[in-house]
Amino acid sequence: MSRAGRGRPPAGPTLLGLALAAGCYQPRPLDARAVMNDLAREPAGAAPGPGSRPALTPPAGLTEDAAVQLALRGNPDLRAARQQRGIAEGQIVAASALANPTVGFDMIHLEDWPSQVGWAITLGWAPPQPGIYAAGRAAARAGAAAVEADIAEAEWQVATAVRAAHATLLAISEKGALVDKDLETRRRILDLVRKRLAGGASTRLDLGLAQLAVAEVERERDDLATQQIGAAADLGLLLGTTPARDVAGRLGAETSPPPALDALVEATLATRPALAAEERRYHQREETVRLEMARRWPWFRLTAMPRYRSDGSDVHPSDFSAGLELTVPILNLNGGPIQIAEATRDQEREAFAKLVGGIRRDLTSARDEIALRGETLRRYEAQVLPDLAAQEKLLAAAVAGGQLDVVALTTAEDVILRSRSTYVDLRLACYRAWLALDRTVGRRLSAQASAKD
Numbered sequence: 111m112s113r114a115g116r117g118r119p120p121a122g123p124t125l126l127g128l129a130l131a132a133g134c135y136q137p138r139p140l141d142a143r144a145v146m147n148d149l150a151r152e153p154a155g156a157a158p159g160p161g162s163r164p165a166l167t168p169p170a171g172l173t174e175d176a177a178v179q180l181a182l183r184g185n186p187d188l189r190a191a192r193q194q195r196g197i198a199e200g201q202i203v204a205a206s207a208l209a210n211p212t213v214g215f216d217m218i219h220l221e222d223w224p225s226q227v228g229w230a231i232t233l234g235w236a237p238p239q240p241g242i243y244a245a246g247r248a249a250a251r252a253g254a255a256a257v258e259a260d261i262a263e264a265e266w267q268v269a270t271a272v273r274a275a276h277a278t279l280l281a282i283s284e285k286g287a288l289v290d291k292d293l294e295t296r297r298r299i300l301d302l303v304r305k306r307l308a309g310g311a312s313t314r315l316d317l318g319l320a321q322l323a324v325a326e327v328e329r330e331r332d333d334l335a336t337q338q339i340g341a342a343a344d345l346g347l348l349l350g351t352t353p354a355r356d357v358a359g360r361l362g363a364e365t366s367p368p369p370a371l372d373a374l375v376e377a378t379l380a381t382r383p384a385l386a387a388e389e390r391r392y393h394q395r396e397e398t399v400r401l402e403m404a405r406r407w408p409w410f411r412l413t414a415m416p417r418y419r420s421d422g423s424d425v426h427p428s429d430f431s432a433g434l435e436l437t438v439p440i441l442n443l444n445g446g447p448i449q450i451a452e453a454t455r456d457q458e459r460e461a462f463a464k465l466v467g468g469i470r471r472d473l474t475s476a477r478d479e480i481a482l483r484g485e486t487l488r489r490y491e492a493q494v495l496p497d498l499a500a501q502e503k504l505l506a507a508a509v510a511g512g513q514l515d516v517v518a519l520t521t522a523e524d525v526i527l528r529s530r531s532t533y534v535d536l537r538l539a540c541y542r543a544w545l546a547l548d549r550t551v552g553r554r555l556s557a558q559a560s561a562k563d
Contacts, residue, residue: 168351171358174276177349181272182265184350191264198254205250211235211415219423228421232433236411241404249397252390259387266383268348270549274542275345279354280361281538282338285531289334292527293327298509299519300324316516323520327527361537364544365484365491368477374551378469382552385469388462395455402451406444411435469550476547483540490533498529 168180182188214232300320306312342353368374379385414433421427505522548555 168349168354170356172354173358174273177276178269178272181268181349185268186350188264188268191261194257198257202250202254205246209236226423230419232414232417234413235415239409242401245397245401249394252394256387256390259383259390263383263387270545272348274545275348276357277361277538277541279341279345279357280359281534282334282341284534286334288530289331292523296324296327319516365487368480374473378551388465392458392462395458399451399455402444402448406439408437408439472550476550479543483543487536487540498526501526
């Protein structure tokens, strides 16, 4: 052996050791700090790749559609639900696997050891029973299809919830802009009262009223800021990120009537992932019944395929044979598992009927609410908003001209602020009603309404 080769382990044992190590269990410890560091290491606003986690901080000016895409990648519940795919695929592999062959080794005539001892080698195999094998694979595939539909339903529910949370945050931002505008006007009134008080044209009572009016609006602004924190946290929870406060877009105000109920029912039956999931799950139960039915019929097992025996004491020292074992179903016709499978299938049918009935009720309720909200918005836009605009012009002219009745001005400002804030609430409620219809149908019906705005 050369000097360079001394001490080097043999290649064969090394490769064998690596192969054994690769087949052994490799632990994957979980550490909260490491997970937190991985999240924080993601650059803000970056587009995560497949399988990666989203940015810990959502990008600035987050639009509704961008929020939906971010949630579909980063929502923790969706990420966990998608792991069901691996389970379903593993069940398909398990149902498609064939039984391993068996090897038996026997020794005979041990009393004549060692001269007359014989031995036998037996190969055995249990072939798949056609009905059981086919039904098992079909049930596993139906289960995988149900998992895919469940994931699609979960993604749709998350997307709709994100749109609602985004709209809520937009509404709070719009209310904040109204309050800021009103606060600016009231501070101008307060400055005017102070000037008039210095000139002897106002009283300290007017000054107190003006100060209280400013303080009231500041308190309302703080309340809105608190609501914004909560709404941002709710949106961040859906996105799987930190609170997303900086959102962009405009809250819709769709007043068109909803589609006809029959058309909505047909659209729901064609597109709702939850219905597809229940149908696939029912098919899985049906295949399970077929599988249990097939177990009651006799089937064979190859106990020797072939069997080789060597016996030196026999005139035929070498012996080849084949073996077959047949199950005779006279004591057990698999009645219990069949009954369980049929009851489970019927239970799934009732769950499907419940889902269909609930969807029709949700469609009816959503249509009624959309009609009511749309009528309220139309009335508000036709009657209230023009009056508010005229009132604001009068107030601006009064303040600019130095005309001052503190009680009248603050009261009018209160009415305008409350009415404009109510209009924002009405638009949010109408948008939420459309989202409820979208959620029930399984596709975006309010997309055209959003495009108009």
